[in-house]
Amino acid sequence: xxxxxxxxxxxxxxxxxxxxxxxxxxxxxxxxxxxxxxxxxxxxxxxxxxxxxxxxxxxxxxxxxxxxxxxxxxxxxxxxxxxxxxxxxxxxxxxxxxxxxxxxxxxxxxxxxxxxxxxxxxxxxxxxxxxxxxxxxxxxxxxxxxxxxxxxxxxxxxxxxxxxxxxxxxxxxxxxxxxxxxxxxxxxxxxxxxxxxxxxxxxxxxxxxxxxxxxxxxxxxxxxxxxxxxxxxxxxxxxxxxxxxxxxxxxxxxxxxxxxxxxxxxxxxxxxxxxxxxxxxxxxxxxxxxxxxxxxxxxxxxxxxxxxxxxxxxxxxxxxxxxxxxxxxxxxxxxx
Amino acid sequence: xxxxxxxxxxxxxxxxxxxxxxxxxxxxxxxxxxxxxxxxxxxxxxxxxxxxxxxxxxxxxxxxxxxxxxxxxxxxxxxxxxxxxxxxxxxxxxxxxxxxxxxxxxxxxxxxxxxxxxxxxxxxxxxxxxxxxxxxxxxxxxxxxxxxxxxxxxxxxxxxxxxxxxxxxxxxxxxxxxxxxxxxxxxxxxxxxxxxxxxxxxxxxxxxxxxxxxxxxxxxxxxxxxxxxxxxxxxxxxxxxxxxxxxxxxxxxxxxxxxxxxxxxxxxxxxxxxxxxxxxxxxxxxxxxxxxxxxxxxxxxxxxxxxxxxxxxxxxxxxxxxxxxxxxxxxxxxxx
DNA sequence: AAAGCGGATGTTATCGATAACATTTCTCCG
DNA sequence: CGGAGAAATGTTATCGATAACATCCGCTTT
Numbered sequence: 001x002x003x004x005x006x007x008x009x010x011x012x013x014x015x016x017x018x019x020x021x022x023x024x025x026x027x028x029x030x031x032x033x034x035x036x037x038x039x040x041x042x043x044x045x046x047x048x049x050x051x052x053x054x055x056x057x058x059x060x061x062x063x064x065x066x067x068x069x070x071x072x073x074x075x076x077x078x079x080x081x082x083x084x085x086x087x088x089x090x091x092x093x094x095x096x097x098x099x100x101x102x103x104x105x106x107x108x109x110x111x112x113x114x115x116x117x118x119x120x121x122x123x124x125x126x127x128x129x130x131x132x133x134x135x136x137x138x139x140x141x142x143x144x145x146x147x148x149x150x151x152x153x154x155x156x157x158x159x160x161x162x163x164x165x166x167x168x169x170x171x172x173x174x175x176x177x178x179x180x181x182x183x184x185x186x187x188x189x190x191x192x193x194x195x196x197x198x199x200x201x202x203x204x205x206x207x208x209x210x211x212x213x214x215x216x217x218x219x220x221x222x223x224x225x226x227x228x229x230x231x232x233x234x235x236x237x238x239x240x241x242x243x244x245x246x247x248x249x250x251x252x253x254x255x256x257x258x259x260x261x262x263x264x265x266x267x268x269x270x271x272x273x274x275x276x277x278x279x280x281x282x283x284x285x286x287x288x289x290x291x292x293x294x295x296x297x298x299x300x301x302x303x304x305x306x307x308x309x310x311x312x313x314x315x316x317x318x319x320x321x322x323x324x325x326x327x328x329x330x331x332x333x334x335x336x
Numbered sequence: 337x338x339x340x341x342x343x344x345x346x347x348x349x350x351x352x353x354x355x356x357x358x359x360x361x362x363x364x365x366x367x368x369x370x371x372x373x374x375x376x377x378x379x380x381x382x383x384x385x386x387x388x389x390x391x392x393x394x395x396x397x398x399x400x401x402x403x404x405x406x407x408x409x410x411x412x413x414x415x416x417x418x419x420x421x422x423x424x425x426x427x428x429x430x431x432x433x434x435x436x437x438x439x440x441x442x443x444x445x446x447x448x449x450x451x452x453x454x455x456x457x458x459x460x461x462x463x464x465x466x467x468x469x470x471x472x473x474x475x476x477x478x479x480x481x482x483x484x485x486x487x488x489x490x491x492x493x494x495x496x497x498x499x500x501x502x503x504x505x506x507x508x509x510x511x512x513x514x515x516x517x518x519x520x521x522x523x524x525x526x527x528x529x530x531x532x533x534x535x536x537x538x539x540x541x542x543x544x545x546x547x548x549x550x551x552x553x554x555x556x557x558x559x560x561x562x563x564x565x566x567x568x569x570x571x572x573x574x575x576x577x578x579x580x581x582x583x584x585x586x587x588x589x590x591x592x593x594x595x596x597x598x599x600x601x602x603x604x605x606x607x608x609x610x611x612x613x614x615x616x617x618x619x620x621x622x623x624x625x626x627x628x629x630x631x632x633x634x635x636x637x638x639x640x641x642x643x644x645x646x647x648x649x650x651x652x653x654x655x656x657x658x659x660x661x662x663x664x665x666x667x668x669x670x671x672x
Numbered sequence: 673a674a675a676g677c678g679g680a681t682g683t684t685a686t687c688g689a690t691a692a693c694a695t696t697t698c699t700c701c702g
Numbered sequence: 703c704g705g706a707g708a709a710a711t712g713t714t715a716t717c718g719a720t721a722a723c724a725t726c727c728g729c730t731t732t
Contacts, residue, residue, distance in 0.1 A: 009687085009688055009689085011688080019711075019712085020711065020712050021688085021689085021712095022690085022691095022711075022712065023710085023711060023712080025689070025690065026710090026711085028689095032709095033708090033709055033710055034709095034710070035710065038710080038711085052452070052455065052456055053689075054396070054458065054687085054688050054689065056392045056393075056395035056396040056401065056687085056688080056689085057392075057396050057687070057688035057689035057690085058688080058690070059392035059689090059717095060390070060393050060687090060689070060690095060716095060717050060719085061689055061716070061717050062689085062691095062717085063717075065392065066456075066457075067435070074421050074424070074425055075421065076414065076417050076418050076421060076615075081412050081417045081421075082412050084436075085410050085411065085412060085417075085438055088410070088436050088438050089410055089440075092437065092438070092450075092453070097435045097437070097453055097454075097456075097457050098435060098436055099433045099434060100424050100434055100435075100436050101428065101433070102421055102424050102425060102428070104425075116388075117428070118433070119388065120388055120389070120391050120402075120433075121391050121402075121403065121433055122390065122391060122392055224615060224616075225616040225618070226615075226618065228619065229619050250615070250616055250619075253616055253619055253620075254616075256621070257619050260621050279560060279561065279562075280561040280586055280589055282562065283561035283562065283564065283586075283589055283590045283593050284589075284593070285593050285596050285621060345717085345718055345719085346718065346719065355682085356681065356682050357682095357718085357719085358681075358682065358683080358720085358721095359680085359681060359682080361719070361720060362680095364719095365720085368679095369679055369681085370679095370680070370681085371680065371681090374680080389718085390717085390718050390719065391719090392717085392718080393687090393718035393719035393720085394718080394719050394720075395687095396686095396688065396689085396717090396719070397687050397718085397719055397721080398687085398719085398720065398721095399687080
């Protein structure tokens with residue numbers, strides 16, 4: 001049959017239930033003024049036909065889809081990847097689909113291309129995981145009428161934003177090393193144009209200064225184990241280095257290896273604290289003390305901010321900061 | 337003005353260009369029968385108004401969106417996560433948006449929920465990263481008229497499928513260990529219901545049998561460093577174990593630590609080969625010999641299969657197998 | 673020069689939902 | 703018991719695109 005090939009529409013349901021299509025629409029949208037009995041009849045018809053509302057039609061008339069666009073950097077870095085899946089999960093629970101638009105670099109033209117693609121799809125809202133400063137200018141282009149939430153963006157931007165409190169995380173890590181008795185703490189940071197890096201650097205520096213400790217020169221790297229290793233080779237040759245705080249766990253891994261090759265034992269000779277708590281961190285040699293970020297909380301917070309904006313709800317806050325948590329394992333000890 | 341708040345539609349462009357909306361549509365779709373001069377006028381009007389076609393309207397009338405749905409397990413595992421971002425990238429290059437539907441478990445009900453959500457959005461096609469057998473039955477529910485491609489699915493299913501040649505990868509790894517002089521090779525596999533695991537187990541076993549080596553009992557684990565560690569604690573106590581092939585790099589990491597704690601040196605006492613080549617693998621202690629999967633190739637192949645189906649192009653193959661590559665580092669040596 | 677043809681363009685119907693308004697049916701109360 | 707007002711339901715317009723068909727025009731063809 002030709003009929004069978006086309007999926008049923010609202011009018012088909014209406015006919016079967018003996019009502020008008022509008023009543024079907026009311027049932028679907030939980031409109032209050034529908035008699036219970038009718039509601040049941042309609043539901044039955046929906047089930048019988050396997051009816052499934054056409055979102056395109058709905059989007060056309062309402063001007064809003066049930067789709068949230070995410071702009072993220074193309075990366076398998078643990079942080080961004082976790083954030084993405086957590087957000088998708090939260091959005092799905094709230095009945096939204098998520099369209100990912102990843103981008104090789106967070107520069108102006110790439111971002112506006114992705115944002116354009118999202119706007120083409122008439123997304124109901126946008127989430128931008130904008131962890132670098134260069135993103136800022138491109139984001140000015142996002143039209144004001146589409147709800148946007150930033151994750152990891154510029155805390156000073158004044159835009160709706162959810163972040164992990166990087167400063168607090170870095171303070172906890174640095175504090176932990178100082179408390180163990182180290183005179184000072186070296187820091188291997190991520191790329192300095194990332195907000196995450198900036199916050200961690202700031203927290204580290206502040207804590208040292210408050211403790212009256214000398215602030216060693218900053219070593220910056222990308223996020224990779226490879227650069228951690230290179231930096232580690234240098235640090236391993238410096239006997240005065242007894243405590244290192246790295247901006248993520250992979251950097252720490254590279255440093256662990258460099259120290260190991262040079263015969264410097266962790267934590268006996270050198271203590272080290274990472275950041276992220278990747279699932280493997282507990283199985284490094286030795287198990288890594290690190291700072292865990294609650295990506296799930298961030299994702300859920302971002303979603304609720306976004307939904308608040310969609311509802312035009314003035315009661316919702318516009319900046320949420322999620323506290324991180326120090327996870328103590330075995331990579332820190334009192335200096336020799 | 338109220339006018340300014342609503343984005344321009346096709347008729348607005350038509351009015352400005354002095355043509356009918358249908359001509360605008362023709363220009364947009366590169367229809368041949370449009371005079372060059374008209375085409376230029378329309379293009380100018382489009383640019384002037386900043387017109388952007390409404391995909392919802394198009395989807396409504398054509399019944400197809402420019403959206404590809406991906407069904408994947410919610411996970412930050414390196415493999416699946418890489419696959420996802422690679423696929424998104426490829427799809428974006430081809431002008432498609434990607435809607436992710438992740439799922440906590442690949443069981444029947446979760447999968448059909450996600451597939452339903454995708455179908456609601458009228459996706460133009462589906463990509464299912466179905467790495468476990470339990471997924472199979474749920475996938476039978478996908479209606480036949482929507483193009484589907486599987487990544488990592490059941491090689492025997494007869495459905496359009498792209499996979500990495502797990503068997504070949506495992507053979508290369510096992511072979512490499514045997515060639516180094518080991519009498520046999522132990523294998524720590526992933527969950528046995530994953531196709532990936534199954535292929536790797538098969539390749540390992542075959543290679544041993546062909547070489548006339550004894551096949552040690554299979555040790556199976558999940559994919560985590562944690563289980564690798566637990567399994568490693570056992571293996572470390574068995575002096576006859578000199579060569580281990582693990583189903584992924586994280587398992588290898590856990591085993592490395594267990595061996596280290598027990599004083600068994602790698603590769604001097606025990607050789608080990610992983611799978612995946614996560615970016616950190618080169619910085620394990622020691623650097624890990626492993627098998628690299630070309631996720632980018634897989635993603636692009638999957639996309640082209642999908643596009644082929646959409647075009648109803650009979651010329652496209654329906655199963656593509658991407659070869660993996662052995663990456664030799666320092667975790668393998670000749671036995672003592 | 674009339675017929676015929678194809679290229680360029682316009683007109684109208686259509687997809688499947690919601691919005692806005694119209695109408696019918698209850699229910700309650702004086 | 704009649705009428706007001708609310709509840710329940712129906713009717714029609716609409717969103718913005720493409721599909722199908724209609725028309726117009728300029729040329730070739732004979």
